[in-house]
Amino acid sequence: MALVLYTGPGNTNAFKALITAEYSGVKLELAKDFQLRVSNNTPEFLKMSPLGRVPVLETPDGAIFESNAIARYVAKLKADNPLYGSSLIEYARIEQWMDFATTEIYAGLVRWRSAIRRFGDICYDPTIVEFAINIFKGSLDALNAHLANNTYLVGHSVTLADIVMTCNLCWGYSCIMTKAFTSEFPHVERYFWTMVNQPNVKKVIGKVKQTKALPAVQSLRKAPAKEQAKPKEVKPKEVKKEAPPKAAEVEEEEAPKPKPKNPLDLLSPSKMILDEWKRLYSNTKTNFREVAIKGFWDMYDPEGYSLWFCEYKYNEENTVSFVTMNKVGGFLQRMDLARKYAFGKMLVIGQNPPFKVKGLWLFRGQEIPQFIIDECYDMELYEWTKVDISDEVQKEHVNAMIEDQEPFEGEPLLDAKCFK
Numbered sequence: 001m002a003l004v005l006y007t008g009p010g011n012t013n014a015f016k017a018l019i020t021a022e023y024s025g026v027k028l029e030l031a032k033d034f035q036l037r038v039s040n041n042t043p044e045f046l047k048m049s050p051l052g053r054v055p056v057l058e059t060p061d062g063a064i065f066e067s068n069a070i071a072r073y074v075a076k077l078k079a080d081n082p083l084y085g086s087s088l089i090e091y092a093r094i095e096q097w098m099d100f101a102t103t104e105i106y107a108g109l110v111r112w113r114s115a116i117r118r119f120g121d122i123c124y125d126p127t128i129v130e131f132a133i134n135i136f137k138g139s140l141d142a143l144n145a146h147l148a149n150n151t152y153l154v155g156h157s158v159t160l161a162d163i164v165m166t167c168n169l170c171w172g173y174s175c176i177m178t179k180a181f182t183s184e185f186p187h188v189e190r191y192f193w194t195m196v197n198q199p200n201v202k203k204v205i206g207k208v209k210q211t212k213a214l215p216a217v218q219s220l221r222k223a224p225a226k227e228q229a230k231p232k233e234v235k236p237k238e239v240k241k242e243a244p245p246k247a248a249e250v251e252e253e254e255a256p257k258p259k260p261k262n263p264l265d266l267l268s269p270s271k272m273i274l275d276e277w278k279r280l281y282s283n284t285k286t287n288f289r290e291v292a293i294k295g296f297w298d299m300y301d302p303e304g305y306s307l308w309f310c311e312y313k314y315n316e317e318n319t320v321s322f323v324t325m326n327k328v329g330g331f332l333q334r335m336d337l338a339r340k341y342a343f344g345k346m347l348v349i350g351q352n353p354p355f356k357v358k359g360l361w362l363f364r365g366q367e368i369p370q371f372i373i374d375e376c377y378d379m380e381l382y383e384w385t386k387v388d389i390s391d392e393v394q395k396e397h398v399n400a401m402i403e404d405q406e407p408f409e410g411e412p413l414l415d416a417k418c419f420k
């Protein structure tokens, strides 16, 4: 008998089992025609999950409810699954972080989310909201501190703890944690976006859209009948603002909207063909200065493109080499959306920590494209300076960065990555 997972679409709790299955080579089937708040209220379903909650996994030996328990079960279907670490202490730490993800992160998010609802006649109280946010920030501070020196929660690869943590954070990012909030926790940011871009995770979750705003404070109290009979008291705009957010926004699939054209596509055509430059860069194996660098300046169109230096604002935090390199790798992954309009070089500089991270970027247009600033949180972790190409010193700096010249500013390079 197949393993059947009951869930509505986009349920971050169900993602835990689905991602675990991807990592473990286990096949899960999704229950057909499952309808949240209909299928889970039937007597048969309540036998599997006493509160009618999803996800539920039906196995040949009976059903399992509670998403963490399901994920554990799926992981254990694979003998010696690396998702459970390679020693007793790693196993214990994986369990420890799974509990932390549930009792601190998930519970903290639920507390915050509940505080901005008004239940029955209980009044909305901003001090309760502040209290909930402060407790949650304390939990995130602890997670952030751990991730300052660790790419993953336990060991050097993804474990079940990362899967559970990422799914819980994903719910928060989708419905309540705005960029202004999460940027206070740069290591959590790096970790989360790195995790959701892992192929096995991305396959299940898809593209995560971070919420742009906190949900509006809402009343769950039904208006008395006579109030409902006075429509003119409720302006249409207010109805929209007060509309209760869905149980979890991430659960509902949005109707596809027509994609607006990128403003960069509306710029006057440029004589510089970005792909030609990228090809020249990739294909030049010898005489790099004479061929690639010269070719770059021959092609460069200062009206259609601009060059930018960037420098990481928090270099003092770059104390662990692999964490620093992963951070830069994550940044380049997240720049994927800019591939048509950008080329970049990122250097990790120095022999000893703290390492410096500096980069050079070529962007279509005269400014850093707004959609990149909006979509890629890393942008604000860097100081950006437009290159003045009439200044020979700056031009030479551009050349050195394109070429990965060593020593760079008198120091060896720990790593050089290219975005093309």
Ligand SMILES: N[C@@H](CCC(=O)N[C@@H](CS)C(=O)NCC(=O)O)C(=O)O
Pocket: 011, 013, 036, 037, 040, 052, 053, 054, 055, 065, 066, 067, 068, 247, 248
């Ligand atoms: N602790 C449970 C939480 C399950 C839960 O709250 N499920 C929600 C959806 S995320 C549910 O089934 N709600 C019932 C409904 O909306 O009808 C778990 O991790 O599985």
